[in-house]
Amino acid sequence: MHSTDRGFTPGRRRSTAVAALVAATAVLAACSSSGSGSGGSGSGGAADGGTVILRIGTFGSFGYDNETGAKLYAEYESLHPNIKIVESNVADGQKYWDTLKLRLSRDSGLADIQAVEVGYIAEATGPALAGKWVDLGKTGGADLAGFLDWKTKQATTADGKVVGLGTDIGPMAICYNKDLFAAAGLPTDRAQVGALWAGSWDKFLDTGRAYRSKAPEGTAFHDSASGLFNAVVASEPVQYADAKGELDYRNSPGVQKAWSIATAAATGGITAKLRQFDEKGTWNAGFKNTKFATVACPSWMTGIIKDQAGPENQGKWDIAPAPVAGNWGGSFLAVPKSGAHAEEAAKLAAWLTAPAQHAKVFAVNGNIPSSRSTLTSAAVQDAKLPFFGDAPVGRIYSEAAAGIRPVPISRWDGQVKTFLTDNGILDIEQRGTDPAQAWDNVRKLIDDKIAK
Numbered sequence: 001m002h003s004t005d006r007g008f009t010p011g012r013r014r015s016t017a018v019a020a021l022v023a024a025t026a027v028l029a030a031c032s033s034s035g036s037g038s039g040g041s042g043s044g045g046a047a048d049g050g051t052v053i054l055r056i057g058t059f060g061s062f063g064y065d066n067e068t069g070a071k072l073y074a075e076y077e078s079l080h081p082n083i084k085i086v087e088s089n090v091a092d093g094q095k096y097w098d099t100l101k102l103r104l105s106r107d108s109g110l111a112d113i114q115a116v117e118v119g120y121i122a123e124a125t126g127p128a129l130a131g132k133w134v135d136l137g138k139t140g141g142a143d144l145a146g147f148l149d150w151k152t153k154q155a156t157t158a159d160g161k162v163v164g165l166g167t168d169i170g171p172m173a174i175c176y177n178k179d180l181f182a183a184a185g186l187p188t189d190r191a192q193v194g195a196l197w198a199g200s201w202d203k204f205l206d207t208g209r210a211y212r213s214k215a216p217e218g219t220a221f222h223d224s225a226s227g228l229f230n231a232v233v234a235s236e237p238v239q240y241a242d243a244k245g246e247l248d249y250r251n252s253p254g255v256q257k258a259w260s261i262a263t264a265a266a267t268g269g270i271t272a273k274l275r276q277f278d279e280k281g282t283w284n285a286g287f288k289n290t291k292f293a294t295v296a297c298p299s300w301m302t303g304i305i306k307d308q309a310g311p312e313n314q315g316k317w318d319i320a321p322a323p324v325a326g327n328w329g330g331s332f333l334a335v336p337k338s339g340a341h342a343e344e345a346a347k348l349a350a351w352l353t354a355p356a357q358h359a360k361v362f363a364v365n366g367n368i369p370s371s372r373s374t375l376t377s378a379a380v381q382d383a384k385l386p387f388f389g390d391a392p393v394g395r396i397y398s399e400a401a402a403g404i405r406p407v408p409i410s411r412w413d414g415q416v417k418t419f420l421t422d423n424g425i426l427d428i429e430q431r432g433t434d435p436a437q438a439w440d441n442v443r444k445l446i447d448d449k450i451a452k
Helices: 017-027 070-081 093-106 118-124 147-156 178-183 190-197 201-213 224-234 251-267 282-288 301-309 341-351 356-364 392-401 413-431 433-451
Strands: 050-058 083-090 113-117 172-177 220-222 292-298 318-319 332-335
Touching: 050 093, 050 341, 070 083, 070 332, 070 341, 070 356, 083 341, 093 113, 093 118, 093 413, 113 341, 118 332, 118 413, 172 178, 172 190, 172 301, 172 392, 178 292, 190 201, 190 318, 201 220, 201 251, 224 251, 224 292, 224 413, 251 413, 251 433, 282 301, 282 318, 282 413, 292 301, 301 318, 301 356, 332 341, 332 356, 413 433
Parallel strands: 050 083, 050 113, 220 292
Antiparallel strands: 113 332, 172 292, 172 318
16 A cells, blocks of 8 residues: 555654654554564464464555455465464554664564555665565565566666565545535536546646535545645656656655645645544544545545445545546565565565455455556456445546656655655644745755755
């Protein structure tokens, strides 16, 4: 899943990088598989009777679990009776990554498989961390030719080692609440809704203003200005890095455009002023309590909306094309070298990311697969999601995926995105900070915290 940037914590600044790591370690202690690569509690990863425990660390909604996901863990365990899979999942992608980096530096406390979001994959493949991972091009039996070329290249080190296998990609759409649209006098048919903002994020803001003029009491047009920022920048050909993959957010037209759109929404009464994936669950509750009418909706978000809005809201949400095609999120499964069961973990990672499993996850969660054959299969192309009124999600998201153009990624993209949203846009939205001052605060913070 993902994005990452699949969550930030509201109302709290990261005063120092060290403080962030310490806080993250405390919150995510449950993710630890062991010390020094063992399976947990000093067991070496084996339960009684010789069963091998494989621990997987994830964030957001990957769709593998046995409760709301595709039950892939149960399936793999039935195929491999000596394997027991334990997943540790958290909502906050930034804290997850901060903690993962700390544990990688110590070769301790790591899960056997660790998910890595695309915003951090350049750092994971960079010189400081590249040697920490198993080469999944040589171990585990994954068919690398089955993945989209650009997806595998993102997870390939300078010397050709593949450190991650692609889970999903994040083609974007807009999820919208039909009841709220109707109450505000807006169309509810997905083709007519998409036409409201086709080709322009400025038109999306105009629709938000129209909604605001007739909004049902206690509701807003959009959930989060930070989420809107992420969606806009994800649709731009230049994001945080220049053509050489070097961080250059200050001169990026994509960042500048996203900042302008997001700050206009934040100051214009268009958003619910929520922080996506907040630890208090306020954003999650907004789905159940119908507090906002739209969410920028990469494919992996559909599973989150379904889970958080609950069965009582089935059929009330629908999906329309985004103003501009883009890719927000998408992740990888990586295997730390220090794990006690690296070979078994590599095999599990290869199985979880094989086309057949991609199709199963998509059928349940809507995560758009990164494997070629699955993306073009009838299972995807003809797919509908009952929760979204049988919206043709396969067609909507595969068409959006066709418009994705890979962009350069710097090793700092994930952190810069967090600073821009967490310490910039959220300050504007929730604290009334002047946008120019907020930008200056972010610039100083990035200069101070990121060593280039």
